[in-house]
Amino acid sequence: MAHNFFDLTGKTAIVTGTSRGLGQYMGRALARAGADLVITSRDADSLGEFQAEIEALGQKATPLELDVRDETSIEAFARACGKVDILVNNAGCNVRKPAVEISWDDWNTVLDTNLRGTFFVSQAIAKHCMIPNASGRIINIGSVTCVAGYAGLGPYCASRGGVKQLTMSLADDWGPHGITVNCLAPGWFKTAQNQVLYENEEWVEYLCDRIPLKRPGQPNDLDGSVVFLASDASAYVTGQTLLVDGGISTGATKATVD
Ligand SMILES: NC(=O)c1ccc[n+]([C@@H]2O[C@H](COP(=O)([O-])OP(=O)(O)OC[C@H]3O[C@@H](n4cnc5c(N)ncnc54)[C@H](OP(=O)(O)O)[C@@H]3O)[C@@H](O)[C@H]2O)c1
Incomplete structure (x- = not known):
């Protein structure tokens, strides 16, 4: 039988930030491809429903508490994880304000969660769970x-630019240990993080107009x-950023006159 490059049977995948939103979308996809999951939130009690959903698919789902802004929490989490094949650094947050109104606290919250959190969770999981294997x-x-x-979106853009650069650096660091590091970059998805925007019909129309795939x-x-980057199908891909954005990053600016 031909090798199924996308089969994740027997693999364990951590997806951070699985109490809602994109973390749950990606967790479902990895579980459907055969992976068992470690699911996380700052409040592990909020994970019961999602755990039951993954178990109904026939996969294990282990709920663990994790605050990616807290060094002690990251260390305890990494030690509790056991065998890990895949880590999806999804936990993140945003602050939407004009640049002149951003406070030091706003800056720190976004950068600590999205960039510092991604680095130190990766470091702990690489050290305890991946480099040894x-x-x-x-x-x-x-x-x-x-x-x-x-x-x-100043702090958010800075944090995400940093994640892209960090991805290349960690790919270089850990490639010799058999670890690939890639960045999956979603475009505009409707979740709790940006609910307020999607409540405004005019804005949704403006957004769709700028997306080449129009939605x-x-x-x-x-x-x-996410299954591609987690599976054998991407075995020789590392340090890359894959944009899944309907094409909005092309610029999508009309450059002709009718
Ligand atoms: N929605 C989009 O269009 C979009 C586009 C591109 C990228 N993203 C990114 O994709 C990720 C998920 O986005 P989303 O829209 O699903 O966001 P969301 O609905 O706000 O969910 C964010 C998740 O991150 C977790 N989280 C936040 N701060 C955390 C912390 N300090 N420690 C641990 N977990 C924390 C939350 O868990 P708890 O609150 O339960 O702890 C929650 O599960 C984020 O990194 C976001 O920036 C989103």
């Missing part, structure tokens, strides 16, 4: 803001890419 897949969740700037991301739009 000389294998692993790390998928850092970026964003279209890895490659584009948006007004009102926001849907829950299943990340499935193929």
